[in-house]
Amino acid sequence: MNIEQFRDYCLSKKGVTESLPFDEHTLVFKVMGKMWALCSLRRQPTQVNLKCDPERSxxxxxxxxxLIIPGYHMSKMHWNTVLIEDTIPPKLIIELIDLSYKLVVSKLTKKLQAELTAL
Structure with missing residues (x-):
């Protein structure tokens, strides 16, 4: 999976926005205002940070x-840095993107979850 495919898949999720809140090289994806994925626009191979269940991490x-290491500049328990252009199967990367999104959505307030469902 390359960075464009990663970005397109992240943006296909309901309620997702992208921004560069930290610097011009770190793309952040949020769902209903909560961060669930980050992507370096400068590092090669492409590295992304995704939230994950601690045991699964x-x-x-x-x-x-x-290829999957503790989250760079993130909680090492809850985030992984994934080198997406290496030998990790694309199907697994999709699964990890989905898991990160679901973990963050599950922690949204009931009000925000209802707003997301209504989109």
Whole structure:
């Protein structure tokens, strides 16, 4: 998966916006104002940060040693940095994007979840 495919898939999710709130090189995806994915526009290979269940994070880091690592500049327990242009199967990257989105949506207030559903 390349950065354009990553961006397109993230933007296809309901209620998602993108912005550059930190600097001109870090693309941030939010759902209903809550960050769920980040992408470096400068690093090669392309690295993205995605939220993940802590137990699953450990498993993924062991299975994809060096390709999925603790989240860069993020909570190491809840975020992974994923090198998306390497040998990680695209199907797994899609699964991790979906998981990150769902984890953040599940923590939204009932009001925001209702607004999201109504979109």
């Amino acid at each position: 450990v498993e993924l880091r062991e299975e994809f040693d060096g």
